[in-house]
Amino acid sequence: MSLKVYNSLTRKKEEFKPITKGHVGMYVCGPTVSGESHLGHARPYITFDIVNRYLMHLGYKVRYVRNITDAGHFEEEGREAEDKISKKAQLEKIEPMELVQKYTNLFHWAMKEFNTLDPNIEPTATGHIVEQINMIEKIIEEGYAYVSNGSVYFDVKKYAATHDYGKLSGRVIEDLLETTRNLDGQEEKRDKADFALWKAAPPKHIMRWKSPWGDGFPGWHIECSAMATKYLGAEFDIHGGGMDLLFPHHESEIAQSTICNHQTPAKYWLHNNMITIAGKKMGKSYNNVIKLTELFSGNHPLLTQAFSPMTVRFFILQTHYRSTLDFSSEALVAAEKGLKRLWEGYEVLNKLQAASFKLQAENAELEATLLKLMAELDDFMNDDFNTAKVLANFFEMVPIINGIKDGHISADAISSGTFQLMKTSFKVWLEDILGLKNSKETNPALNNVMELLIEIRKEARANKDFATSDKIRNQLTEAGILLKDEKDGNISWEIQ
RNA sequence: GGUCCUGUGGCCGAGUGGCUAGGCAGAGCUCUGCAAAAGCUUCUACAUCGGUUCGAAUCCGGUCAGGACCUCCA
Numbered sequence: 001m002s003l004k005v006y007n008s009l010t011r012k013k014e015e016f017k018p019i020t021k022g023h024v025g026m027y028v029c030g031p032t033v034s035g036e037s038h039l040g041h042a043r044p045y046i047t048f049d050i051v052n053r054y055l056m057h058l059g060y061k062v063r064y065v066r067n068i069t070d071a072g073h074f075e076e077e078g079r080e081a082e083d084k085i086s087k088k089a090q091l092e093k094i095e096p097m098e099l100v101q102k103y104t105n106l107f108h109w110a111m112k113e114f115n116t117l118d119p120n121i122e123p124t125a126t127g128h129i130v131e132q133i134n135m136i137e138k139i140i141e142e143g144y145a146y147v148s149n150g151s152v153y154f155d156v157k158k159y160a161a162t163h164d165y166g167k168l169s170g171r172v173i174e175d176l177l178e179t180t181r182n183l184d185g186q187e188e189k190r191d192k193a194d195f196a197l198w199k200a201a202p203p204k205h206i207m208r209w210k211s212p213w214g215d216g217f218p219g220w221h222i223e224c225s226a227m228a229t230k231y232l233g234a235e236f237d238i239h240g241g242g243m244d245l246l247f248p249h250h251e252s253e254i255a256q257s258t259i260c261n262h263q264t265p266a267k268y269w270l271h272n273n274m275i276t277i278a279g280k281k282m283g284k285s286y287n288n289v290i291k292l293t294e295l296f297s298g299n300h301p302l303l304t305q306a307f308s309p310m311t312v313r314f315f316i317l318q319t320h321y322r323s324t325l326d327f328s329s330e331a332l333v334a335a336e337k338g339l340k341r342l343w344e345g346y347e348v349l350n351k352l353q354a355a356s357f358k359l360q361a362e363n364a365e366l367e368a369t370l371l372k373l374m375a376e377l378d379d380f381m382n383d384d385f386n387t388a389k390v391l392a393n394f395f396e397m398v399p400i401i402n403g404i405k406d407g408h409i410s411a412d413a414i415s416s417g418t419f420q421l422m423k424t425s426f427k428v429w430l431e432d433i434l435g436l437k438n439s440k441e442t443n444p445a446l447n448n449v450m451e452l453l454i455e456i457r458k459e460a461r462a463n464k465d466f467a468t469s470d471k472i473r474n475q476l477t478e479a480g481i482l483l484k485d486e487k488d489g490n491i492s493w494e495i496q
Numbered sequence: 497g498g499u500c501c502u503g504u505g506g507c508c509g510a511g512u513g514g515c516u517a518g519g520c521a522g523a524g525c526u527c528u529g530c531a532a533a534a535g536c537u538u539c540u541a542c543a544u545c546g547g548u549u550c551g552a553a554u555c556c557g558g559u560c561a562g563g564a565c566c567u568c569c570a
Contacts, residue, residue: 029570037570044570166499169565175498176566220568242570247499249569272570273501279562283569318519319509324502324563331508334520338508341519344533388510392518399535406527408535466529473531484533492533 003058003382005238006322008246008269009168013384018237019267024060025236026052027228027266029245030122032069033103034088037110038289039312039327040242040275040282046313046435047272047321047385048240049116053433054381064119065231067224068107070100071125071207071217096207100126110292113309115435121231125223129209132218132226135260136197136211144259148188150200150214156193159255168254168269169247195252197222221252228265229257239266243273244283272321277302282327290327304329307336310439314339317387317434342391343438345398346426348405357416366400366413373397374425381433390429397422406487440495450481454491457483 003016018024028048031037045066052064088099111118125132136152139145145154159165160173176193196219201208208215228236234257241250250269257265274281277288290300298306315335319325361367373393380389401422403409430436453472460468473483476493484492 031570032568041570047570170499171566172499243501244565244569247565248567274564274570276563281564281569285567285569315508323509326508328508330520334508336520338519348534386510389517392510395518402534403536406534408527461529464529470530477532482532485528485531487527487534 003054004384005268005270006384007267008271009264011170014268016237016268018060019235022059022061024055024062024238025232026055026062026064026238026240027224027232027236028064028066028119028239029224029241029249030066030068031103031107033100033107035103035284036291036293037103037107038282038291039295040289042110042114042292042312043275043316043321043325044240044242044272045111045116046114046316048270049114049435050317050321050385050387050433051238051240051270052117052119053435054385057428057433063121063232064117065121065123065228066119067227068104068122068124069223070097070104071129071223106293110309113292113296114313115310115437117435123227123231125218125227126207128223128227128230129218131230132222133198133209133211135222135226135229135256136218138260139197139256142259145197146190147213148190150216151188151196152198152213152219153189153194154197154252154255155190156195156255157191159259163255163258165255166247166251169251171247171251195219195221195248197256221249222256224249225253225256225260225265228253229261234261234265235263236266238268238270240270240272243271244281246271273324275316275325275327277327279326302329304333307332308439310436311336311339314342314391314436317436318391320384320386320388322384338395339436342394342398342430343436345394345401346430349401349423349426352401352404352411352419354416354419356411357414357419358412359416361413361415361418362410363413366409367415367418370397370400370414370418370422374421377425377429387434390434394426394430450493454483454493457491458489461485 004013005016006012007014026048028044031041048064048066052062055062136145139154140147140152143155144159145152156165156173157177165171165173166176173193177191198211198213198216199219200214200216205217207217209217228239239250239253254264257263274283276282277290280286280288282289290302294300295303295307295312296309298304311332312335315332316325318335318338373396376393377390380386380393400409404411404413453476457469457472460466460472476483477496480496482494482496484494486492
């Protein structure tokens, strides 16, 4: 079964066929670095990290481009043009670029914590003003944009006459022309549905660039079109982002690029659904965001505890990316425990001795079950990246692994080949494709100390000196280390 | 108001016609010096009404409820 992806453009799952054999170009809308990232932001970056990783797993050479929006958009279109980033900088009395740097660094830090792979190119909007101006000029030449008071607008009505404006978001152009909200200062535009490509900067505006139309700054949608075109070409494979960007952002990107490059920019449009909180989308409009720093520290009224980045990643992967995911502290606690169980199963698997398995499996049924569980993994991922089902299959393998470890299931039951395949599968799927990792720190010195303590405790237990053995266990518990006496006499430990 | 989506057991969630999803929580048992861990077993489902079908959580229609977009948003 080959990879199928749900294409928002056609509203269907389609077989993924790259434009250039063996290569994939993917553009994902990146963060606006005018503030701290919140849980909602984490979803697209983790989702498309999976897409990136899986495409690489399939052998594609991927060019993954994710921008940094550091030029800011309009606070509210039609009002006095106001750059979000410069506005906040003035309030905080620091340079706009200082603010941009701060939040860019914070974003990069969070992405590292989530164990996402870096994009191949991470272009900034401010670094591509020239490209954006060039693109706007070309759209004007083509006759689909007009200058008004030093600003440039895209002529949606004209575009819609010959193209399908609304094909991505399912909008009907007549409705758009009628129902778009009537804002102040709309008189610059020929039509309410028109969107800005370039906005004249008022005198006090800090972030400004020279252009053929006077000092100003780029409009909301043009940066993505310009950067995607520059690094991926007029037509590329995948464009990703959150569902809330479908309209007007992506719809407008299509319109701009279509006029400029004479073709639809991306073949497949992939959109992740929203994270909700008490049923409502997490977003600044609702003022219900949980920042990533708050999540990792537990410092938020809705959180009962801190949650590690891996817990959050796992939480997100347990749901299909096109479904909404409802956040609650309780759900994250469940995810944390689930991940722990899964990861411990993986660690147990790695500790099993290969020598205890034989060439032939004695339990053909169990052997077949395992092989089926592993064979299905590809099908699940190929079916529009169903990470939830992948994880479910691994959870089904965990009791079997634990059973072999405690002797409940004989090691003879499965073949050595299957055992090796399991080890490989856990590694490849959990670590390489799903990007999960052990969040526990390993400290060689501590390991040595623990070995010593465990040795002493074992001896004490053998001598029925339970006072000593309990003392070791209790005091370690107080020190934050949990000892677990296992069935075979071994003792394992973990930091709480 | 327009366009679209969703409604699964205590909680989170997968699942497009017949096969146990899975995780968390709960209950019982096994193992154990005790505890924890682990294993085994197990209870709660498909909003509602009607239709199609041999058979529907899954398809169709109505109703109710919630949500997203239409405006900055991941």
